[in-house]
Amino acid sequence: MSKHYLAIEGVNKTFGTGNKSTCVLKDINLFIEKGEYISIIGHSGCGKSTVLNIVAGLLSSSSGGVILDGKEVNSPGPDRSVVFQNHSLLPWLTVYENVAIAVNKTFRKTKTAAQRHEWILRSLEMVHMSHALDKRPAEISGGMKQRVGIARALAMEPKVLLLDEPFGALDALTRAHLQDEVMKIQAEINSTIIMITHDVDEAVLLSDRIVMMTNGPDATIGEILDIDLPKPRNRIDLADDPKYNRYRREVLRFLYEKQRKVETLTPARKTQNLKIETDAKAVNA
């Protein structure tokens, strides 16, 4: 039994069977404490998202396991809410309803209807979206959609919040703005967060620790970097901070010197495409 809040122990993941199988993740061990902000960084195709999906329970590991707060994870659940890269709001529901569907499901038994309504409003207020309660996702900007996605995930009061490249699809200014807000929210409610990213600045700015992954196949954790910068952090002050720049350099060095994106990546990617193609075939058949 692990004493850590969230333990990812000896996780392996293999896609496919027999000759065609690809080992995507190999022996991932990661221990996270309550209130920690962890970033997982690595080149695309290195299996970052696979790690996150295993923690979320959307994928099951081939061997090894995930233990959250003393309980093993083997299916998705509201205690591990996910903010998806492309927001994944339901387009036929309004902003309010998109959060309501999560809140009403999660707290059906523990809160009254009035309390739930209150909680939905508070969650949306936290991400500054109170002005657009009755708007549909198509009527708001990409940044706003992602805010609602964050509100939906936070409103479930997860034990750990999983962010899958949450700011990847946003423009730089919106991204910075949302990063600041996530920092503020995390300081406020002390949530445990795992974030997938490929943005070095984002990782250093937001995280307590940065988990750097080696290239796949057989991807694993290369290094873990502790970011010892006082919070709250300010991106402008940090720009000249030698410590901040040293951290940045270390991540950059890992990504571009030690784990240069090499040609061996291509076969792994191909098998993935192949899988998508066969899926598409199944649909057309």
Next chain:
Amino acid sequence: MKVNTQNATGTLMDNQKVHFLHKASLQSKRMGQSFVTNVLPALIIAFLFIIIWEWMTSSPGAALPSPSRVVSDTWELIVNPFYNHGGTDVGMGWQILASLERVAYGYTLAVIAGISLGVLVGQSTWAMRGLDPIFQILRTVPPLAWLPISLAAFQDSNPSAIFVIFITAIWPIIINTSVGVRNIPEDYRNVSRVLSLNGYEYFVKIMLPAAAPYIFTGLRIGIGLSWLAIVAAEMLIGGVGIGFFIWDAWNASMISDIVLALVYVGIVGFLLDRLIGFISTLVTRGTSAQ
């Protein structure tokens, strides 16, 4: 392969819908101009058509009646759509309503069964492999070919007609629903898994709304087909109904009555299509605007 054909129909309908929406917004902006831009061209063409028709059928030996003859011959039927002289001698309104009633029964059953089967085929790969080939064969059977076998099975004309409507309307509903369900983005499934929605909640809150644009495409094709089939079926089964009315008029050589009936059939079919289209824009407002 067939799925692709249906998809193409789907986009066609969507484009049409967008076009209608666009038109609608124009109307609200410029009420005065809308009559000129939207209604007037159709009226002019209709007027020209009637003129040409009148001209071509004005000779004494013409096989078909001229528009003015149609109106004078059928004036009683036009001004008095709801008379009832007993038996099958009832007004056009009653005839249409009798047909609509059959369509309502058959179509409703087709909607329920079609959406259920479509969801099944869309959800389960095994159901698709087992059922899809059968559907693809059965859907090509012309509606009227079902009539004798349903007469044999039900031993009665009314349920047979309803069955023909049912079997005609169900295929596009099944196929479009299954395509819609299969095309639900993986993201929505993941969202529902993270929220731990149960099967019923997933069905109501995710699957139906996500597949709604496709389902409504199927419903719209289905209502058109059932209106096509009812007229043909009623010609054969007799009793009351607009199809029987046409057949009866033919037997009595009352060509003007037939012309009037065709106008009615066309208008009702148009209204049915628009009704489903209207419900569709109401229901899928959020989804299609993604």
